[in-house]
Amino acid sequence: MQIFGEELESLREAGLFRSMRLIEGGQSSRVILDGREVLLLCSNNYLGLADHPQLKEAAIKAVERFGAGSGAARLVSGNMELHVQLEERIAAFKGTEAALIFNSGYAANTGIISAIAGRGDLIFSDRLNHASIVDGALLSRAKVIRYPHNDIKALRRLLEEHRGTVGRRLIVADGVFSMDGDLAKLAGLVTLKEEFGALLMVDDAHGTGVLGEHGRGSAELCGVMDRIDIHMGTLGKALGSFGAYAAASKEIIDFLVNKARSFIFSTSLPPAVLAASIAAFDVVDSPTGADLRKRLAANSCQFKEGLEKVGFNTMGSETQIVPAFVGGAEETMEFSRRLLDEGIFVQGIRPPTVPVGSCRLRCTLMAAHTEADVDRAVTAIAHVGKQLGVTGC
Numbered sequence: 001m002q003i004f005g006e007e008l009e010s011l012r013e014a015g016l017f018r019s020m021r022l023i024e025g026g027q028s029s030r031v032i033l034d035g036r037e038v039l040l041l042c043s044n045n046y047l048g049l050a051d052h053p054q055l056k057e058a059a060i061k062a063v064e065r066f067g068a069g070s071g072a073a074r075l076v077s078g079n080m081e082l083h084v085q086l087e088e089r090i091a092a093f094k095g096t097e098a099a100l101i102f103n104s105g106y107a108a109n110t111g112i113i114s115a116i117a118g119r120g121d122l123i124f125s126d127r128l129n130h131a132s133i134v135d136g137a138l139l140s141r142a143k144v145i146r147y148p149h150n151d152i153k154a155l156r157r158l159l160e161e162h163r164g165t166v167g168r169r170l171i172v173a174d175g176v177f178s179m180d181g182d183l184a185k186l187a188g189l190v191t192l193k194e195e196f197g198a199l200l201m202v203d204d205a206h207g208t209g210v211l212g213e214h215g216r217g218s219a220e221l222c223g224v225m226d227r228i229d230i231h232m233g234t235l236g237k238a239l240g241s242f243g244a245y246a247a248a249s250k251e252i253i254d255f256l257v258n259k260a261r262s263f264i265f266s267t268s269l270p271p272a273v274l275a276a277s278i279a280a281f282d283v284v285d286s287p288t289g290a291d292l293r294k295r296l297a298a299n300s301c302q303f304k305e306g307l308e309k310v311g312f313n314t315m316g317s318e319t320q321i322v323p324a325f326v327g328g329a330e331e332t333m334e335f336s337r338r339l340l341d342e343g344i345f346v347q348g349i350r351p352p353t354v355p356v357g358s359c360r361l362r363c364t365l366m367a368a369h370t371e372a373d374v375d376r377a378v379t380a381i382a383h384v385g386k387q388l389g390v391t392g393c
Contacts, residue, residue, distance in 0.1 A: 044237035111263050176218055312385065
């Protein structure tokens with residue numbers, strides 16, 4: 001019996017059908033895809049830590065000592081010493097009283113937001129926030145007010161309109177917007193949250209380990225580390241491991257332990273993941289980490305300047321996430337296919353991830369890329385863009 005066939009066919013006809021590509025072997029700047037080596041330009045492994053020897057050694061030792069699994073949720077019997085050690089490390093890293101680990105970035109955002117806000121509360125959410133923030137806000141049953149992307153003046157007007165309302169006010173924004181690569185205006189957001197008595201949550205999934213002098217993220221870069229109520233970040237991007245966290249006051253963390261359903265009802269992360277994450281913080285805090293951040297910043301600047309020089313719109317990117325605007329879904333996916341023929345693996349991004357008409361190649365740089373890698377990628381994108389007649393090429 002065919003239940004979903006017509007809808008799947010509609011997705012194919014609209015150029016929106018998705019399927020998974022198989023990577024053989026580990027994650028690095030080059031990977032084996034469909035039996036051939038390609039330059040990887042769509043990974044969130046920004047610092048190249050996913051295959052770092054220090055993380056692998058830590059994971060192996062953790063399995064040998066603690067086993068493969070944690071056995072239960074942490075409020076049952078799954079709270080192990082490595083969980084506590086990692087949370088203490090995260091809290092120190094972010095400069096907060098406490099931290100709490102979640103099993104993924106999606107689980108963190110849906111759990112945190114739906115715990116913090118509820119019926120009678122207000123959530124002010126940037127229009128370009130990640131889907132996990134959107135879903136967390138919907139799950140909360142609070143009133144959700146979306147403000148224009150990075151528009152501090154518009155947010156102020158909305159907060160003013162609701163100044164007299166009863167209940168909590170939560171402002172939530174990505175620190176780095178994952179599809180455009182631009183930064184939240186955190187200085188403006190902390191000013192507004194203090195003026196209007198709101199809570200501020202920042203999802204720094206793409207800034208953790210990368211931005212700021214010490215890799216503390218977008219809040220460190222903007223000088224507002226101690227003015228954000230809830231720092232959310234992930235362990236599976238620049239940190240090369242898996243999972244996510246909330247870092248905040250002890251009161252907020254205790255509240256999440258008791259109210260965040262995605263934490264309460266999930267088997268806890270396994271020992272190997274925890275140990276690898278702790279090792280990742282060791283690398284980030286070392287001279288090696290500082291060097292990796294410098295190399296990543298240089299690669300990102302070289303790549304962005306190269307694309308803009310040949311006429312591409314990089315959509316205001318300020319980070320290692322550098323989109324190349326294409327427009328329509330079909331031409332975006334054809335662009336991606338032709339780049340793969342050139343040995344460059346870049347994913348095309350289509351609705352519903354981005355609005356209709358704003359499809360793009362989402363290119364991400366890694367510290368492990370060489371200058372030659374970056375030049376090769378720019379040359380290939382310019383060549384394929386010219387073939388397809390993409391504006392500006």
